[in-house]
Amino acid sequence: xxxxxxxxxxxxxxxxxxxxxxxxxxxxxxxxxxxxxxxxxxxxxxxxxxxxxxxxxxxxxxxxxxxxxxxxxxxxxxxxxxxxxxxxxxxxxxxxxxxxxxxxxxxxxxxxxxxxxxxxxxxxxxxxxxxxxxxxxxxxxxxxxxxxxxxxxxxxxxxxxxxxxxxxxxxxxxxxxxxxxxxxxxxxxxxxxxxxxxxxxxxxxxxxxxxxxxxxxxxxxxxxxxxxxxxxxxxxxxxxxxxxxxxxxxxxxxxxxxxxxxxxxxxxxxxxxxxxxxxxxxxxxxxxxxxxxxxxxxxxxxxxxxxxxxxxxxxxxxxxxxxxxxxxxxxxxxxxxxxxxxxxxxxxxxxxxxxxxxxxxxxxxxxxxxxxxxxxxxx
Amino acid sequence: xxxxxxxxxxxxxxxxxxxxxxxxxxxxxxxxxxxxxxxxxxxxxxxxxxxxxxxxxxxxxxxxxxxxxxxxxxxxxxxxxxxxxxxxxxxxxxxxxxxxxxxxxxxxxxxxxxxxxxxxxxxxxxxxxxxxxxxxxxxxxxxxxxxxxxxxxxxxxxxxxxxxxxxxxxxxxxxxxxxxxxxxxxxxxxxxxxxxxxxxxxxxxxxxxxxxxxxxxxxxxxxxxxxxxxxxxxxxxxxxxxxxxxxxxxxxxxxxxxxxxxxxxxxxxxxxxxxxxxxxxxxxxxxxxxxxxxxxxxxxxxxxxxxxxxxxxxxxxxxxxxxxxxxxxxxxxxxxxxxxxxxxxxxxxxxxxxxxxxxxxxxxxxxxxxxxxxxxxxxxxxxxxx
Numbered sequence: 001x002x003x004x005x006x007x008x009x010x011x012x013x014x015x016x017x018x019x020x021x022x023x024x025x026x027x028x029x030x031x032x033x034x035x036x037x038x039x040x041x042x043x044x045x046x047x048x049x050x051x052x053x054x055x056x057x058x059x060x061x062x063x064x065x066x067x068x069x070x071x072x073x074x075x076x077x078x079x080x081x082x083x084x085x086x087x088x089x090x091x092x093x094x095x096x097x098x099x100x101x102x103x104x105x106x107x108x109x110x111x112x113x114x115x116x117x118x119x120x121x122x123x124x125x126x127x128x129x130x131x132x133x134x135x136x137x138x139x140x141x142x143x144x145x146x147x148x149x150x151x152x153x154x155x156x157x158x159x160x161x162x163x164x165x166x167x168x169x170x171x172x173x174x175x176x177x178x179x180x181x182x183x184x185x186x187x188x189x190x191x192x193x194x195x196x197x198x199x200x201x202x203x204x205x206x207x208x209x210x211x212x213x214x215x216x217x218x219x220x221x222x223x224x225x226x227x228x229x230x231x232x233x234x235x236x237x238x239x240x241x242x243x244x245x246x247x248x249x250x251x252x253x254x255x256x257x258x259x260x261x262x263x264x265x266x267x268x269x270x271x272x273x274x275x276x277x278x279x280x281x282x283x284x285x286x287x288x289x290x291x292x293x294x295x296x297x298x299x300x301x302x303x304x305x306x307x308x309x310x311x312x313x314x315x316x317x318x319x320x321x322x323x324x325x326x327x328x329x330x331x332x333x334x335x336x337x338x339x340x341x342x343x344x345x346x347x348x349x350x351x352x353x354x355x356x357x358x359x360x361x362x363x364x365x366x367x368x369x370x371x372x373x374x375x376x377x378x379x
Numbered sequence: 380x381x382x383x384x385x386x387x388x389x390x391x392x393x394x395x396x397x398x399x400x401x402x403x404x405x406x407x408x409x410x411x412x413x414x415x416x417x418x419x420x421x422x423x424x425x426x427x428x429x430x431x432x433x434x435x436x437x438x439x440x441x442x443x444x445x446x447x448x449x450x451x452x453x454x455x456x457x458x459x460x461x462x463x464x465x466x467x468x469x470x471x472x473x474x475x476x477x478x479x480x481x482x483x484x485x486x487x488x489x490x491x492x493x494x495x496x497x498x499x500x501x502x503x504x505x506x507x508x509x510x511x512x513x514x515x516x517x518x519x520x521x522x523x524x525x526x527x528x529x530x531x532x533x534x535x536x537x538x539x540x541x542x543x544x545x546x547x548x549x550x551x552x553x554x555x556x557x558x559x560x561x562x563x564x565x566x567x568x569x570x571x572x573x574x575x576x577x578x579x580x581x582x583x584x585x586x587x588x589x590x591x592x593x594x595x596x597x598x599x600x601x602x603x604x605x606x607x608x609x610x611x612x613x614x615x616x617x618x619x620x621x622x623x624x625x626x627x628x629x630x631x632x633x634x635x636x637x638x639x640x641x642x643x644x645x646x647x648x649x650x651x652x653x654x655x656x657x658x659x660x661x662x663x664x665x666x667x668x669x670x671x672x673x674x675x676x677x678x679x680x681x682x683x684x685x686x687x688x689x690x691x692x693x694x695x696x697x698x699x700x701x702x703x704x705x706x707x708x709x710x711x712x713x714x715x716x717x718x719x720x721x722x723x724x725x726x727x728x729x730x731x732x733x734x735x736x737x738x739x740x741x742x743x744x745x746x747x748x749x750x751x752x753x754x755x756x757x758x759x760x761x762x763x764x765x
Contacts, residue, residue, distance in 0.1 A: 379661070
């Protein structure tokens with residue numbers, strides 16, 4: 001498959017680009033919800049518009065009322081979300097949450113997907129238990145109790161955790177903390193007794209929750225997929241999140257780069273446009289190269305994932321690491337090239353830098369994924 | 380079975396019958412490469428047989444038209460050919476500046492007569508070409524070149540000096556940029572072809588930091604070049620040169636199907652990888668190398684349908700050559716003291732060290748990294764005054 005968008009995908013990109021620039025812009029979304037100290041960290045009105053366009057269910061099957069699209073298409077939406085820094089539950093809900101629920105029973109899908117597709121509900125995914133991404137180790141435990149389970153443990157950095165209607169939790173139902181097997185995924189309703197949140201605003205104004213589950217009673221029908229056999233599904237959810245975050249990072253990097261090159265063409269010093277200086281031209285050209293390469297890795301990984309290739313795992317890690325490196329370069333150069341105004345809240349460039357930092361950490365930073373590249377390559 | 384699938388079967392069967400086992404081993408060093416030309420000495424019978432079998436079918440240049448010595452394959456068929464060769468590890472039957480650089484320029488700018496004559500020779504590996512571009516005073520600022528061709532009616536008389544002419548001492552013919560109008564900088568250069576045995580042509584190898592001498596100084600002293608041996612229009616050789624440089628850059632960056640930028644961590648680890656920091660550096664390199672591999676694939680896919688930016692090869696060249704230099708720094712570190720050996724049999728005569736030193740030229744030849752960045756700033760980013 002060639003590494004560019006099909007005609008249908010290009011049409012989707014056109015639509016989404018216009019929509020996100022008109023409705024998801026920095027001023028009316030990110031700055032607005034930050035400045036009113038919104039505790040959800042995003043606007044429900046825009047989420048409803050996502051639903052009206054069919055975006056909320058783009059990865060859901062047609063039988064579930066979705067569009068049965070793939071990661072290339074979801075990535076198109078995420079790139080524009082990134083470019084506009086649009087606060088949205090799209091990645092956790094429509095990409096990761098829907099991927100998880102797609103393996104769930106008819107009852108489970110019927111319980112949660114209609115709300116998601118309608119733009120009324122939000123999902124969160126709770127995997128990590130500390131400040132760094134480490135899904136190989138899961139200590140939160142769900143013990144069998146009656147016809148259900150009793151869940152206890154802590155989950156960290158759960159994006160939109162406190163505003164989610166259901167939290168997809170990866171918990172241990174057997175074995176010890178670092179075992180591959182013995183993992184089960186649950187869809188935990190937000191109002192279950194025993195859940196407490198430490199809801200935190202992050203550097204990029206997004207809301208994330210450190211969640212404590214204290215003997216939370218769960219019905220057996222909260223289980224997604226097989227009891228004890230959830231590792232493969234968890235990996236599928238993680239890969240969806242990783243390639244999604246990578247796509248969003250390429251959007252953040254591109255948005256930051258566009259703002260910066262526009263600035264280079266207008267700001268004068270020493271009687272010249274600063275974009276005339278070769279020192280800055282070379283750094284901008286280097287930045288461009290890195291962003292292009294990252295975008296190529298991302299579309300390759302998206303296509304491999306959609307095609308079910310065995311190489312997808314490796315390329316998803318390459319893409320997440322490379323996108324993080326390229327985007328980080330773009331935002332750092334962006335702030336530096338803006339000079340003093342790059343340090344002010346008034347200019348948008350700093351907002352790109354903050355979002356880059358959050359997304360780079362989400363689902364594993366470049367070091368985690370380079371380590372995975374080494375392991376998957378056998379060294 | 381689709382047409383392409385039956386084509387694949389056909390190629391597979393042909394390769395099985397015609398590609399000798401010795402030609403399915405990885406190339407160890409320069410001595411393994413088949414360059415062709417009047418004076419070329421084949422390393423063994425297999426190398427000769429493999430070239431002859433491919434020439435007979437037009438497979439040295441599979442996507443060139445049959446009339447010019449190619450096999451007339453479509454882009455999709457040529458891809459199948461490359462994939463099937465890669466599958467069995469077949470070496471290229473012929474390595475040639477004629478194929479990589481002059482050929483594409485002749486296909487675009489040559490007369491019908493030139494195409495039939497020169498392209499056929501190139502495809503059959505009969506004539507080995509070298510490139511006469513750089514001069515001692517004209518490297519990155521190539522357009523300042525001074526080698527002059529004086530108009531003598533039906534021929535030019537060429538005087539001047541070229542430098543960094545790769546394998547000029549082994550080449551049969553040269554494609555050469557010559558100033559034919561001193562008053563006009565860009566539109567005063569012509570693209571001339573001539574035989575290296577023409578009286579007045581001399582070459583002198585330049586010894587490099589690698590100890591090898593692939594490059595030469597080349598001198599022209601009243602060299603007579605007939606007017607029929609110009610490619611493109613008089614004084615418009617710069618157009619041909621620029622087109623050709625695009626191909627050269629792709630070649631150097633490895634985007635043209637080269638495998639030099641594969642991940643290296645797993646290869647290095649075969650001999651043991653004790654140092655966790657070296658391992659980490661290798662992993663970070665592999666991330667970049669694998670991502671760059673995707674970029675090469677994306678560029679080729681986009682180029683086929685006219686979606687790629689025309690200056691994209693500059694970006695590929697810049698990123699690819701910087702990556703290749705980093706790759707060889709890591710390979711030297713991984714090799715330790717063994718990689719420092721200059722003459723030993725164990726290192727096939729210092730191959731790791733000589734390769735490492737050779738890569739330093741990657742970001743200089745074919746346009747320096749700095750020139751590539753200038754081009755990106757100007758033609759892609761549209762930065763002011765660039």
